[in-house]
Amino acid sequence: MSRSLQGAIGVFDSGVGGLSVLRAIRAAFPNEHLVYVADAGHAPYGDQSEAHITQRTLAVGNWLAQQGVKGITIACNTATVVAAKTLREQTHLPVVAIEPAIKPAVALTRSGVVGVLATTQTIQSAAVAKLVALYGADKRILLQACPGLVEQVERADLHSLQTEALLRQFISPLLEQGADTLVLGCTHYPFLRDSIQHVAGEGVVLIDPAEAVARELMRRLADSDLLSSQTEPGTVTFFTTGDVVQTHNAVTHLWGSSVVVQALPIS
Numbered sequence: 007m008s009r010s011l012q013g014a015i016g017v018f019d020s021g022v023g024g025l026s027v028l029r030a031i032r033a034a035f036p037n038e039h040l041v042y043v044a045d046a047g048h049a050p051y052g053d054q055s056e057a058h059i060t061q062r063t064l065a066v067g068n069w070l071a072q073q074g075v076k077g078i079t080i081a082c083n084t085a086t087v088v089a090a091k092t093l094r095e096q097t098h099l100p101v102v103a104i105e106p107a108i109k110p111a112v113a114l115t116r117s118g119v120v121g122v123l124a125t126t127q128t129i130q131s132a133a134v135a136k137l138v139a140l141y142g143a144d145k146r147i148l149l150q151a152c153p154g155l156v157e158q159v160e161r162a163d164l165h166s167l168q169t170e171a172l173l174r175q176f177i178s179p180l181l182e183q184g185a186d187t188l189v190l191g192c193t194h195y196p197f198l199r200d201s202i203q204h205v206a207g208e209g210v211v212l213i214d215p216a217e218a219v220a221r222e223l224m225r226r227l228a229d230s231d232l233l234s235s236q237t238e239p240g241t242v243t244f245f246t247t248g249d250v251v252q253t254h255n256a257v258t259h260l261w262g263s264s265v266v267v268q269a270l271p272i273s
């Protein structure tokens with residue numbers, strides 16, 4: 007058990023997308039120690055089997071628990087919809103998990119048509135079908151899988167013609183059907199926000215629930231009396247199960263400052 011990780015808040019994703027959630031957590035909890043795991047050696051999750059995603063979620067979740075973290079945030083919609091329930095059954099720690107923000111999108115749409123952008127596994131999941139049935143009864147919810155976008159963000163390729171072409175391919179059919187609100191249902195996509203807004207047009211509302219996840223984490227830790235009383239800024243420690251140099255380059259680009267990324271060989 008590493009001393010610096012003891013009592014930290016654990017956050018993980020298949021790769022660097024979860025940094026969009028980590029930055030919201032960092033803003034809400036400047037004095038907490040944070041530990042981030044990019045499971046890049048086993049990514050992307052979105053095109054893989056449920057068994058693989060569940061096995062990875064448990065492997066990373068259990069490793070974080072062994073380090074003595076006080077709570078776990080699943081900063082990956084795909085891991086949430088497939089495996090959050092299983093992880094919650096297997097740990098005593100509070101687990102807060104991001105999921106596609108269909109409820110707020112339904113509340114905001116004026117055209118009555120909402121587009122959901124997410125990975126193939128998320129789009130096909132029972133959990134998303136349940137959210138649509140719960141909140142989308144009198145609206146049209148268009149579910150759009152976006153294979154390939156995660157890889158663009160992992161390469162920090164946010165503005166190229168190739169990325170824009172992919173976005174047009176996924177977003178144009180939604181706009182043609184009248185969508186005025188788009189759910190960013192994968193934590194990698196907020197890093198494409200400018201490009202998505204450019205393709206969708208200024209009038210389209212983009213919904214990213216990262217700040218809501220940070221608020222939920224605050225509520226859960228406060229309820230369990232687990233908030234830190236320290237007044238010094240907290241540390242952020244980064245690990246990857248993939249290539250250290252590649253993750254380092256992507257994290258540095260997306261996080262906005264040079265960071266140390268450590269190798270994490272968990273299988």
Ligand code: DGL
Pocket residue numbers: 019020021023024049050051052053081082083084085125128156191192193194
């Ligand atoms: N950031 C993950 C999500 O929110 C991407 C999953 C993947 O690796 O495909 O779904």
